[in-house]
Amino acid sequence: MAKLKFKTDFCKGCGLCVDACPKKLLKLATDKINKKGHHPAEITDQDSCTGCTSCAIMCPDCVITVER
Amino acid sequence: MVVFEKPHALTDVPLHYCPGCTHGIVHRLVAEAIDELGIEGQTIGIAPVGCSVMAYDYFNCDMIEAAHGRAPAVATGVKRADPDNHIVFTYQGDGDLASIGMAETVHAAARNENITVIFINNAIYGMTGGQMAPTSLPGQVTQTSPYGRDTSHCGYPIRVCEMLATLEGPEYLERVTVNNVANVRKAKKAIKKAFQNQIDKKGFSLIEVVSSCPTNWGMTPQDALKWIDDNMLPYYPLGVYKDRSAKEEK
Numbered sequence: 087m088a089k090l091k092f093k094t095d096f097c098k099g100c101g102l103c104v105d106a107c108p109k110k111l112l113k114l115a116t117d118k119i120n121k122k123g124h125h126p127a128e129i130t131d132q133d134s135c136t137g138c139t140s141c142a143i144m145c146p147d148c149v150i151t152v153e154r
Numbered sequence: 155m156v157v158f159e160k161p162h163a164l165t166d167v168p169l170h171y172c173p174g175c176t177h178g179i180v181h182r183l184v185a186e187a188i189d190e191l192g193i194e195g196q197t198i199g200i201a202p203v204g205c206s207v208m209a210y211d212y213f214n215c216d217m218i219e220a221a222h223g224r225a226p227a228v229a230t231g232v233k234r235a236d237p238d239n240h241i242v243f244t245y246q247g248d249g250d251l252a253s254i255g256m257a258e259t260v261h262a263a264a265r266n267e268n269i270t271v272i273f274i275n276n277a278i279y280g281m282t283g284g285q286m287a288p289t290s291l292p293g294q295v296t297q298t299s300p301y302g303r304d305t306s307h308c309g310y311p312i313r314v315c316e317m318l319a320t321l322e323g324p325e326y327l328e329r330v331t332v333n334n335v336a337n338v339r340k341a342k343k344a345i346k347k348a349f350q351n352q353i354d355k356k357g358f359s360l361i362e363v364v365s366s367c368p369t370n371w372g373m374t375p376q377d378a379l380k381w382i383d384d385n386m387l388p389y390y391p392l393g394v395y396k397d398r399s400a401k402e403e404k
Contacts, residue, residue, distance in 0.1 A: 100174030100368075100375040106335055124173065139158040140335045146178025147169055148160035 088137025090129050091151040099124030103141035103150060111135055161185035163194050163214045170208060174375020176365040177206055177274065179332045180341070181213075184245065184272060187346040188215065191353065197241045198232050200225040202255075204247035205280040220244075223255025226262035229269045241352055243270040248289040249279045252312050256288075259314070259360075266323040266357040270348045273314060276365040277386060284370030288312045291389055296370070311389065315362050319395040325357035327395040331364040331387065333379040356399055364390050 097120055104112045104127060111134055114125040127149065129135060137154035160166075163185035171177045188194050197215040201207060203222035210217035220228040225244035233242045251259050251273050262269065278296055279285040286296040286303055289311045293302040303311075315327045326348060330341035341363060348359035364386050366378035373381060 096168050098173035102174055102375055102379070105376055122168075137157060142158040143335050143338050144179070146171065146175055146182075148164065148178070148182055150158070151156060151160070152158040154155055154157045 087133070087154075088135040089132065089153040090135060090137075090141070091153070092127060092129075093149050093151070094118075094126045095121045096147045097124060097126035097149045098122060098147060099126060100146065101127070102144040102146065103127050106140040106144035108138065108140060109134060109136070112141055161189045163188040163197075165212055165214050167211050169212060171205065172367075172369040174366070174368045174378065175205070176276075176332045176363075179338060180245075180272065180274060180345075180363050180365065181206075181209065183332075183338070183342045183345050184243065185213065186342060187349050188213075190346065191349055193241045193349070193353070196239055197243065200229045200232070200242065200244040202244065202246040202250040203281075204250045206245055206247060206274065207281065209245050223250050223253070224258055225250065225255065226258040226267070226269065226271060229271075230262055230265075230267050233267060233269050237268065237355075241270075241349065243272060243349070243352075245272045246274065247280065248273070248275045248277065248287050249282075252288045252314055256312075260318070260321070263318045263358050263360065264321050264323040266325060268352055268355055268357050269359075270352050271358070271360040272345065272348075273360055273362045274365045275314070275362050275386075275390065276367040277311070278367050278370045280367050280370055284367070289314075289390075291385060294385075313390060315360070315395040318360065323358060324360065324396055325398050326351050326359040327362075328360075328397075329362040329364065329390060329392050329395065331382055331392060333364075333366070333382040337392075351399075362390075364392070
């Protein structure tokens with residue numbers, strides 16, 4: 087099963103990963119603020135993730151690590 | 155099993171770039187190429203002046219900071235000092251490579267120096283606050299062209315790959331972009347080939363990456379990637395502009 091790990095404090099909340107996910111499983115956590123003051127990206131449904139790495143490929147800040 | 159993580163050739167320092175800036179993606183692609191070719195210990199990078207001026211903090215290999223535009227000249231010196239043991243790349247923006255550093259770029263290409271040049275073209279001066287660059291599109295609004303770039307007195311943007319392709323010298327010239335997953339994968343392939351060419355002692359390879367600058371273009375990161383498709387790519391078509399080895403093999 088695929089698993090995404092987020093290095094939350096590196097996230098700048100640009101949302102490129104959100105758009106890249108073919109299954110639309112990511113969102114910016116509007117209820118959280120990281121050290122940089124951004125809403126960090128998070129996954130809404132880990133079980134549906136296939137680990138295609140699209141989100142990690144588009145992330146400019148290497149926030150996401152993908153395990154499969 | 156980990157299928158995607160930060161490449162070893164990048165340090166664990168947070169990048170200073172604006173949210174959604176594609177510099178981060180290109181940094182990672184260069185680092186992945188270095189990792190996959192196993193050349194981290196022998197690679198020397200040359201950082202430019204511009205937004206990516208602090209690239210020396212981000213790559214794990216040795217880095218040198220060049221004067222504005224002079225990265226290909228510095229790279230020439232480093233490469234010629236020990237051509238068999240050093241892999242030398244420069245990482246330059248359009249203000250650095252296509253404006254003040256145009257002479258160094260053209261002559262390094264004409265001499266077919268065995269170096270790899272990564273050229274980020276985002277059609278604007280990012281670090282200094284969004285002034286018109288040599289690559290700004292006709293009609294593009296910037297800080298110094300508030301009514302849009304007027305070609306009657308500002309001239310036309312320079313297509314670097316096409317221009318260098320007229321020279322006998324360069325080995326490999328390709329224009330790629332990083333505005334979606336498929337294009338990032340293609341860009342990765344191009345960057346890796348540019349490093350492989352240097353290892354094979356083939357000569358000057360330049361990869362132009364059409365990039366975004368959400369902050370100075372004044373739009374969201376998502377709109378900026380779409381703007382690349384709608385406005386940049388019609389003027390800067392993607393593709394391989396020169397591949398001397400492939401031509402000779404035919």
